[in-house]
Amino acid sequence: xxxxxxxxxxxxxxxxxxxxxxxxxxxxxxxxxxxxxxxxxxxxxxxxxxxxxxxxxxxxxxxxxxxxxxxxxxxxxxxxxxxxxxxxxxxxxxxxxxxxxxxxxxxxxxxxxxxxxxxxxxxxxxxxxxxxxxxxxxxxxxxxxxxxxxxxxxxxxxxxxxxxxxxxxxxxxxxxxxxxxxxxxxxxxxxxxxxxxxxxxxxxxxxxxxxxxxxxxxxxxxxxxxxxxxxxxxxxxxxxxxxxxxxxxxxxxxxxxxxxxxxxxxxxxxxxxxxxxxxxxxxxxxxxxxxxxxxxxxxxxxxxxxxxxxxxxxxxxxxxxxxxxxxxxxxxxxxxxxxxxxxxxxxxxxxxxxxxxxxxxxxxxxxxxxxxxxxxxxxxxxxxxxxxxxxxxxxxxxxxxxxxxxxxxxxxxxxxxxxxxxxxxxxxxxxxxxxxxxxxxxxxxxxxxxxxxxxxxxxxxxxxxxxxxxxxxxxxxxxxxxxxxxxxxxxxxxxxxxxxxxxxxxxxxxxxxxxxxxxxxxxxxxxxxxxxxxxxx
Numbered sequence: 001x002x003x004x005x006x007x008x009x010x011x012x013x014x015x016x017x018x019x020x021x022x023x024x025x026x027x028x029x030x031x032x033x034x035x036x037x038x039x040x041x042x043x044x045x046x047x048x049x050x051x052x053x054x055x056x057x058x059x060x061x062x063x064x065x066x067x068x069x070x071x072x073x074x075x076x077x078x079x080x081x082x083x084x085x086x087x088x089x090x091x092x093x094x095x096x097x098x099x100x101x102x103x104x105x106x107x108x109x110x111x112x113x114x115x116x117x118x119x120x121x122x123x124x125x126x127x128x129x130x131x132x133x134x135x136x137x138x139x140x141x142x143x144x145x146x147x148x149x150x151x152x153x154x155x156x157x158x159x160x161x162x163x164x165x166x167x168x169x170x171x172x173x174x175x176x177x178x179x180x181x182x183x184x185x186x187x188x189x190x191x192x193x194x195x196x197x198x199x200x201x202x203x204x205x206x207x208x209x210x211x212x213x214x215x216x217x218x219x220x221x222x223x224x225x226x227x228x229x230x231x232x233x234x235x236x237x238x239x240x241x242x243x244x245x246x247x248x249x250x251x252x253x254x255x256x257x258x259x260x261x262x263x264x265x266x267x268x269x270x271x272x273x274x275x276x277x278x279x280x281x282x283x284x285x286x287x288x289x290x291x292x293x294x295x296x297x298x299x300x301x302x303x304x305x306x307x308x309x310x311x312x313x314x315x316x317x318x319x320x321x322x323x324x325x326x327x328x329x330x331x332x333x334x335x336x337x338x339x340x341x342x343x344x345x346x347x348x349x350x351x352x353x354x355x356x357x358x359x360x361x362x363x364x365x366x367x368x369x370x371x372x373x374x375x376x377x378x379x380x381x382x383x384x385x386x387x388x389x390x391x392x393x394x395x396x397x398x399x400x401x402x403x404x405x406x407x408x409x410x411x412x413x414x415x416x417x418x419x420x421x422x423x424x425x426x427x428x429x430x431x432x433x434x435x436x437x438x439x440x441x442x443x444x445x446x447x448x449x450x451x452x453x454x455x456x457x458x459x460x461x462x463x464x465x466x467x468x469x470x471x472x473x474x475x476x477x478x479x480x481x482x483x484x485x486x487x488x489x490x491x492x493x494x495x496x497x498x499x500x501x502x503x504x505x506x507x508x509x510x511x512x513x514x515x516x517x518x519x520x521x522x523x524x525x526x527x528x529x530x531x532x533x534x535x536x537x
Contacts, residue, residue, distance in 0.1 A: 030513060032530040034224045038512070039248045041239055041255040042209060042230035044378055047408050049203065050189035051168040053128040055428075055452050056407065057253060057378070060168040062209055062230055064524045066107075066194035069166035070098055070117070073279050073520040077431050079162055080518075083112070083172070083195065093157030093474050100148040104218045106174045107199045114144040119175040121152070123183065130450050131435050132170060134442065134471050135161050156472035159479070160432040166279075167196065168523050169435075197223040197527035207232060223527035236380050243270060249509035249531075252276075252522050256507055258319035258381060264507060273506045276521030280428035281332050281436070282502040283325055286389070287414070287423040287455040290495050294360065294369050295421060301494040303354035305344035307396045308389060312346075314500055317384050321505065325498035327487050328437050330429050332501070338484040341491040351396045368397040371421035374414065377407055385499075386424055416449045423455055426502060433483050438467045441490055458495035 046058040051067065070087075071079035084098040104112040121142055125132040135158055143151040164170050172195070177188050192200050197219065198211035209230040213223055231248065233239045240256040242248040246269060256264065265272045288295040288304070295301060310324035329337045355361070360368045375386040383404065390400040400422070405413065414423050430436040439445060443464050445453035463486060470482040490496070506522070508515050509531075515521075517528040 032224045033533060035226055036531045037227040037229055038225050038250055038526065038529060039229045039231055041248055041251040042232055043255055044407050045206065045232045048189050049192050051171045052124050052183065053130060053450060055130050060523045061252065064168050065198040065211055065228060065526055066192050066196045066200055067167040067171050068196045069170060071165045072518055072524055073166060075278065075519045077279055077519045079165060094154045096152045098150045100150065101218060102148060104195050105216050106195055107193045107214065110174065110176055112195050113147040114150045116172055116175045117150045118142045118144050119179060120172045124173060125170055130439050130453050131164060135164060135434060138472055157474035158471060160434040163431045164435050166520055166524060197525050198228055219527065224530035225526065228526060243507050246509065249512050250506065250515060252506040253504050254381065258321060269510050270507055271510055273508060273516055274503065276506065276516040277504045279430065279520035281330050281430060282426050282428055282504060283328060283330055283498060284322065284426045284500040284502050286497040286499055288495055289421050290457045292421050294371065297358050298493055299354045299358040300360065302344065303351040304393060305494060305497050306347045306351040308392045309346040310499055313385065313388055317388050318381065318500060321503045322500035325501045327491060328440065328496065328498050329433050329483065329487055330501045333429055333431060333433065336433050336480055336483045338487040341487045348396055355396065362397045366397055367399050370399040372401045372403055373422040374403050374410060374420045375424040376426065377404060377410055382424060411451045414455050415451050418457065427452055434471055440496055442467050456495035460489065460493065463489055
């Protein structure tokens with residue numbers, strides 16, 4: 001078999017990772033010091049600790065420390081060795097061979113082998129994982145000639161897979177604990193056993209998740225920390241106070257109120273960091289339930305889009321930590337982003353005209369119709385966004401009732417019961433639309449009750465065809481063309497309204513070093529983090 005070396009493959013696939021290169025980690029030249037407990041904000045509390053079929057941010061934040069992947073991603077979003085030390089890609093793109101690391105153990109002491117990768121691909125990645133089902137559906141065979149070699153045979157190429165092979169992107173589970181059991185009902189989903197730098201110790205509901213240092217970790221000398229204590233603090237003011245007092249040393253994903261960021265940036269004992277989110281490329285969006293008696297009309301959806309001032313939303317609600325989005329493929333994913341899509345500028349008069357044309361004129365009380373809005377319960381920023389949208393739609397005669405619930409109830413309502421009209425959430429687009437974008441539009445997810453997939457209930461045969469064609473297209477230019485046509489259609493029919501390209505930030509203690517050491521950091525391991533006991537403030 002003719003193969004491309006790893007070096008040549010990375011050069012050939014550089015178009016997949018098109019984000020701005022981040023600076024090297026600060027203090028990288030200092031000698032790390034071992035020891036200490038890192039207290040981290042985890043908001044909200046996860047529904048599960050297993051990334052098998054739940055892509056919620058809190059789950060992945062914890063799981064990235066428990067599960068290693070075949071690779072991790074550097075600041076250029078290029079894959080680097082982790083559980084796979086090297087890999088070969090055949091020139092026709094239909095065979096990939098991974099060479100696995102020797103001497104890796106699961107947290108229960110059992111050896112990690114190629115059988116675990118094969119089982120996970122066949123039973124997780126191809127079946128229940130929201131992002132990977134389409135990416136790996138063309139794997140026709142998985143061969144394991146020995147304990148340290150995995151050979152994937154594809155019926156058709158699948159270029160995007162090299163952007164999802166980290167610990168949460170393509171989670172590898174211990175076959176000996178899951179095989180022959182109910183995967184989704186397994187007790188190990190909430191007391192996970194991985195191969196990562198930290199071992200699950202305890203989950204005290206409503207209070208914390210505790211991980212401890214893995215003494216048998218394959219990366220000698222790491223992790224430096226003794227423990228990670230993920231603390232659950234629902235109140236944003238209390239989270240900010242805990243960070244300021246030094247009780248919390250790491251707070252990712254906008255854990256403190258946005259209005260406090262400027263003040264925190266002046267404090268000597270903390271630092272604000274925007275790095276580590278490169279891999280996810282987050283997008284805030286509004287799902288329209290296209291089965292609703294009003295929202296099933298395209299003109300109504302377009303009208304509501306024209307009623308929302310996304311520039312004002314970015315400025316007032318999100319304090320500039322985001323910019324208006326025009327497509328579900330963010331501008332940071334530059335190769336695939338289409339700037340010529342139909343756009344919905346803030347225009348209340350046009351919104352009112354479209355509603356009139358759709359047959360929903362104002363009644364005697366000025367109201368056209370009433371709908372409900374369920375927002376993602378991840379904090380005050382999402383609640384305030386829902387209130388902003390409520391006020392905007394009121395001005396064009398659409399009355400909105402805002403409903404709040406915990407994360408489990410939100411997931412069940414939106415993706416299970418489908419008992420909603422508008423739904424506010426965010427997704428990660430990742431470096432390729434096939435990974436994070438198309439799950440919101442592909443009709444194949446309907447009826448599966450899988451979180452963060454096709455929430456709107458959208459069905460379009462041409463869109464399905466474009467998604468499926470791009471998944472197996474070996475010509476990069478043809479894939480770009482498929483995705484640009486995809487964007488033109490979904491931005492015209494508008495089952496989902498892109499709102500903002502989000503900019504997350506983290507707050508961490510000034511003496512916490514190397515908290516960001518790779519491009520997928522916020523969903524990956526903190527094995528490189530350490531406390532500098534000599535640091536001031």
